[in-house]
Amino acid sequence: MEYITIDSKCVPIEGEKNVLSLIRKAGIDLPTFCYHSELSIYGACRMCVVEDERGRVFASCSEQPRPGMVIYTNTKKIQKYRRLIIELLLSSHCRDCTTCQKNGMCELQDLAYRVGVHAVRFLNTKKQQPLDLSSPSIVRDPNKCILCGDCVRTCDEIQGVGAIDFANRGSRTEVMPAFNKKLSETDCVGCGQCASVCPTAAISIKTNVTQVWDAIGDKNIRVVAQVAPAVRLAVGDHFGIPKGENSFGKLVEALRIMGFDEVYDTNFAADLTVMEESKEFLERLESGEKLPLFTSCCPGWVKYCETKYPEFAGNISTCRSPQGMMSAVIKEYFKERDAAEGKQTMVVSIMPCTAKKGEILRPDNYTDGRQDTDCVLTTVEIIRMIKEVGIRFEKLAGEAADMPFSIASGGGAIFGATGGVTEAVLRRLMSEKNYKTLNTISFSGIRGEEGLKETTVQVGEREVRIAVVHGLANAGRLLDSIKAGEKTYDFVEVMACRRGCIMGGGQPAQAGPRTRRGRMEGIYRVDAASNIRFPDENPIVEQLYGGLLQGKEHKLLHRNM
Amino acid sequence: MLEQSYYDKTDEIIARHGAAKKSLIPVIQDIQAEYRYLPPELLSYVAKKLGIGEAKAYSVATFYENFSFEAKGKYIIRVCDGTACHVRKSTAILNKLREELGLSSEKHTTDDMMFTLETVSCLGACGLAPAMTVNDTVHPAMTPEKVTELIQKLRNGEEV
Numbered sequence: 001m002e003y004i005t006i007d008s009k010c011v012p013i014e015g016e017k018n019v020l021s022l023i024r025k026a027g028i029d030l031p032t033f034c035y036h037s038e039l040s041i042y043g044a045c046r047m048c049v050v051e052d053e054r055g056r057v058f059a060s061c062s063e064q065p066r067p068g069m070v071i072y073t074n075t076k077k078i079q080k081y082r083r084l085i086i087e088l089l090l091s092s093h094c095r096d097c098t099t100c101q102k103n104g105m106c107e108l109q110d111l112a113y114r115v116g117v118h119a120v121r122f123l124n125t126k127k128q129q130p131l132d133l134s135s136p137s138i139v140r141d142p143n144k145c146i147l148c149g150d151c152v153r154t155c156d157e158i159q160g161v162g163a164i165d166f167a168n169r170g171s172r173t174e175v176m177p178a179f180n181k182k183l184s185e186t187d188c189v190g191c192g193q194c195a196s197v198c199p200t201a202a203i204s205i206k207t208n209v210t211q212v213w214d215a216i217g218d219k220n221i222r223v224v225a226q227v228a229p230a231v232r233l234a235v236g237d238h239f240g241i242p243k244g245e246n247s248f249g250k251l252v253e254a255l256r257i258m259g260f261d262e263v264y265d266t267n268f269a270a271d272l273t274v275m276e277e278s279k280e281f282l283e284r285l286e287s288g289e290k291l292p293l294f295t296s297c298c299p300g301w302v303k304y305c306e307t308k309y310p311e312f313a314g315n316i317s318t319c320r321s322p323q324g325m326m327s328a329v330i331k332e333y334f335k336e337r338d339a340a341e342g343k344q345t346m347v348v349s350i351m352p353c354t355a356k357k358g359e360i361l362r363p364d365n366y367t368d369g370r371q372d373t374d375c376v377l378t379t380v381e382i383i384r385m386i387k388e389v390g391i392r393f394e395k396l397a398g399e400a401a402d403m404p405f406s407i408a409s410g411g412g413a414i415f416g417a418t419g420g421v422t423e424a425v426l427r428r429l430m431s432e433k434n435y436k437t438l439n440t441i442s443f444s445g446i447r448g449e450e451g452l453k454e455t456t457v458q459v460g461e462r463e464v465r466i467a468v469v470h471g472l473a474n475a476g477r478l479l480d481s482i483k484a485g486e487k488t489y490d491f492v493e494v495m496a497c498r499r500g501c502i503m504g505g506g507q508p509a510q511a512g513p514r515t516r517r518g519r520m521e522g523i524y525r526v527d528a529a530s531n532i533r534f535p536d537e538n539p540i541v542e543q544l545y546g547g548l549l550q551g552k553e554h555k556l557l558h559r560n561m
Numbered sequence: 562m563l564e565q566s567y568y569d570k571t572d573e574i575i576a577r578h579g580a581a582k583k584s585l586i587p588v589i590q591d592i593q594a595e596y597r598y599l600p601p602e603l604l605s606y607v608a609k610k611l612g613i614g615e616a617k618a619y620s621v622a623t624f625y626e627n628f629s630f631e632a633k634g635k636y637i638i639r640v641c642d643g644t645a646c647h648v649r650k651s652t653a654i655l656n657k658l659r660e661e662l663g664l665s666s667e668k669h670t671t672d673d674m675m676f677t678l679e680t681v682s683c684l685g686a687c688g689l690a691p692a693m694t695v696n697d698t699v700h701p702a703m704t705p706e707k708v709t710e711l712i713q714k715l716r717n718g719e720e721v
Contacts, residue, residue, distance in 0.1 A: 162614025167623045178608075178619035179601060186616070 002067035007074065013067065019060035020048050028073055031082070031111050033199045034148040035061045037513075038498070039157055045148050046085055047111065051075045082115045091122035093200070094143045100201050101139075105509065107199035108146060134182035136361055137190030137354035137505070138203055145175050145202035151194035158498060160473030161304065163188040175202070187307050189472070191300035191496045192354030192378075192505020205354055205506060208375045209385055215346050215375075216259040222334060222345045224262040225255050226326045227401075229270065230352040230416030230501035231379045233522040237508040237515070238383045239393040244518025246526050249398025251350075251382070254391050256399065263401045266349065267408030269326035270415040270424065272544075273297065274535035276319045276557050277421075278428040281491060285462065290315050292467075292482070292489040295421050296559070297321045299359035300496030304472050309479050318558045322415060323349050323356055324365045326405065327372035328556040332548060333405075346374045350382050352416070352504035355496065364559040378506025404540050410527030411535040417523045418470040418500035419446035419453060422493045427534045429459050438533055449499060449520075452478060454489075470495040563602050570595060571603050575610055582613055585621060589628060597633045604630075634670050634677040636715055640693045643683030651691040655680060657705040661712045675716070695721060 003012045004022060011026045018041065023030050033045035043062040050060045053070040057077065072078070090112060097103050132140040149166065152175060156162045163186040167176050177186040195203045215221045232248035241247055252263045281293050296302055296317040306313045320328065327347040334345040349356065353376075359365060360373040377385070386393050400406065411424030426441045427433075445455040446466065451474040455466050467489045469475045475494045481487040497504050502519040503511065511519075532538055549556065574591045578584035588607055593599045599622060608618035622628045640646075640655045655678075659665060662676050670677045686692045689701030698721065700711065714721050 156614065156617070162616055165614065165616035165620040167616075167620055169624050169626075176616075178605065178615040187614075 004065050004067065004069040004071065006071055013065050016065055019050065019063045019065050019069070019071065022065055023048075023050070023060055023071075023073055030060065030073060031114065032061060033107065033111075033146060034150060036150060036154075036197060039150065039153040039197075042149050042153065045146075047082060049078060049081055051078050057081065079115070083117055086112050086115055086117045087120055088122070089146050090117065090120045092124055092126045093146065094141075095120070095124075100144075101204045101207070102201035106201065107510070132183055133206070134184035135188060135190055135206065136358045137206055138183065138188075138192055138195050139206050140176075140183060140203055141201055142174055142176065143202075144200045146200055147173055147175065148199060149175070150197040150199070151175060151203055154193045154197050155188075158471050158473055159189070159191060159193055159304075159496065160471075160476040161187050161189060161191075164194070187304075189300040189303040189307075189496060190355040190358045190505075191472070193497060194505075195354065196503075196505050196507070196509040196511075198509075205378050205380055206357060207381055207384075208357070208377060209381050211375055212348055212377060212385070215348075220343055222261045222338065222343050223259070224264065224330055224334070224345055224347050225260045226264045226266045226269070226323070226330070226347065226349045226405075227251060227255075228266045228323065228349065228351045228353070228416065228501065229413050229420075229523065229526075230504060230507065230519070231350050231382070232526070233416070233502060233519045234352065234379050234507045235383060235386075236393070238387070241394055242518070243515045244520070244522030244525075246522060247393075247398075248526075249400065250393055250396040252401045253396045253399040254386050254389075254393055255350075257391055258385060258389055260348070264326065264330065264405040265401050265408050266322050266326050267412035267415070268405045268538070268540065269322035269329070270412030271409050271535040271538045271541050272325045272329070272557060273319055273322050273415075273421075274411055274424045274428050275541060275545075276325075276553070277317050278425050280317055280319060281425065282429075285459075285464070285490065292465075292492045293317055295493045297415065297421055298355070298495050298501075299353070299362075300355040301472065301475060301494040303355070303358070304475065304496065305479075305494075308476065309483075311483075312479060318561065320365060320557060320559055321356075321359060322412075323351065323359065323373055323376075324559070325557050327360075328367050329544070329548065330405070331367065331370070331372055332552070332556060347372065348375045348377060349373050350377050350379070352379050352501045352507045353497075354378060354505040356506075364561050366560060367555060378504075380506055380508055383508065404543070407532070407538060407540045408530070409532040409535045409538050410530035411533060412538075413526040413530060414523055416501040417447075417520055418495050418498075419448070419468045419493065420500065420523070422446050422466060422468050422491065424535055425491070426457060426459075428536050431460075433534050433537065447524075451498075464491060465489045466491045466493075468493045470500055471498040472496050563600055567596075567600065567603060568606060571606055572610075575607065580610055580612075582611055585611055585613060585618060586625075589622060593628060597637070598629045598631060600632075601630050631670065632674065634675050636675060636695050637677045637679065638693060638695050639679050639681045639684070641682075641684040641686070641691065642680045643687065643690075645687035646684075646691040649690040651693075651703075653705055654691055654693060654703045654708055657708045658712070661709060676712075 001012050003010045006026045011022050016022050031047045034042045041062050043059045048060045049057050050071045050073050051057050129142045152165050164177050167174050215223050232246050233244050235251050236247040255263050284293050294316045296319050330347050357376045411427045414420035430437045446453050446468050453468040457464050469478050578587045605615050608615045642651050662671050664678050684692050691703050693700050
């Protein structure tokens, strides 16, 4: 077997593309800023430098393993190099860690500690620049950028958006949109994937925590929370809970301790989405118009389609996202009570997503001129709030959410993973509601991590051609192939983030393969453990259509266009 | 928004090089040759036509010192500030030019769009230090007095 020697240990080469992967396989967590396995190799940060037996120093991320190589990862020389790199990065970096959004989650801070930088000998002579607060989803702070380029490559390679890139050259290099425009003036869709790969706070999530605390402190405001499917699998990450474990009960309890008045489950609204979207789909199949139907749950995708492929915007389902449906229903539900009690209802949705912060501001998500969702908190922000209160999250026993909007089917639960919406819609469309049907759908090829998944399913008399894509660059390629007439579909599910909402821009960052797998398995466990698997068998949904929703289906559940 | 003629000209230039990603640099070079600068609107226009992200095109255009987003004067004066010219007092030449033209380290082009003043790191004419160029003509062994004379000539429309 071919192998290389790493710090006196023999490590077999098993198809690894670079030396860094072998070093990590050997159990050494070599630091990196600019290396992400899903992005192209950039070799800029130089943190992964190693030394070979001849004293040559090179970046292990961009070096192919050759049999017989002998490398050292921790020589005196390497230690000195690494320390100097960090010191130089810090020398032109804002060092006000205590007040930084990323404090405690910052890779630069972490590595400065790890490699032992105890003092910075150089003054920061960089001119301070203003922050870009124009986007509802993310904040750009050029003063904290270390030029690793992770955001640039994510935005371009994974998302196909390319809103930001390097500008200028040498010591004047910066990451910015073209002409240093505001993010709100670019094609940025607010997906937040740049923020989740950013090792510092150069790009961070725009936070609404203060707004929520203010509302909780106001006795005249009824603060109602709704919790999205993917949040429950990641919120425990910071409290030592195994990756992908369902912490919904603990989160409900924590929200009540914090002072939320009502807690509901967005999975319920996902069931509503299934009902409306499948109805719309059947209508379009019947008329043959505006096919393929594109899903509308993901605001990053909706904005991407509207800006880059406006010719397909009419194909997007008119349904609101589950968040939008839930908020409209909640507001309607409390309308009379609010008037009687002299209160105001505020809907706070807890989402794995930064683009949702933009979705709530869209006029098509308003009802009667009123904003339905008042505020979006990402998983990361809710974790911060739990820590602020000092709740021992891991010790909580867990509680059930409030009736009536907390009963949901497993079909609603899986909205958080790629393929989930399609699977749930298919469950609705199938006439035989049994365990066999569930399995047939699950194994039809719509689950899994592949960027584009295709399947054909028999619905009634018709063969329905389905595509499931995630990652906007994949979506762009799919649209191009539809445009060129190479592909024809009837139903297309698109999620902006790779793997779906479980890996959304609002989820705790730096998630490796173990976390990704954990969350994916976790979401299907929630489904499997549900008593109700088919969205149309949800009794509350049925009740709602006969009651509160009567005559208002379109107004409350569809985009106001 | 620029006049339509700018976009027509750009279309012509793109047609010459082909609407492919690899044509970006030759296309913007030709635009700059045409207008003596690269109008920002045209960069965005070219990016769209070639299927390149606007931020990526901006990245390329700002990487090369040669591209300028600001309109330049009729005469582009480049004063060499390389080592050889510097030790032979190019700073005095630069200061004299700034004084004559009413320019500064922030303001590079005169209001009448006649002159643009820039410094360059080396013109490769060290033997002629201190050297400067007006458009593509090299002026060797400059002195502050020669600067005054040269500017006067240019203002009078004389060949230099």
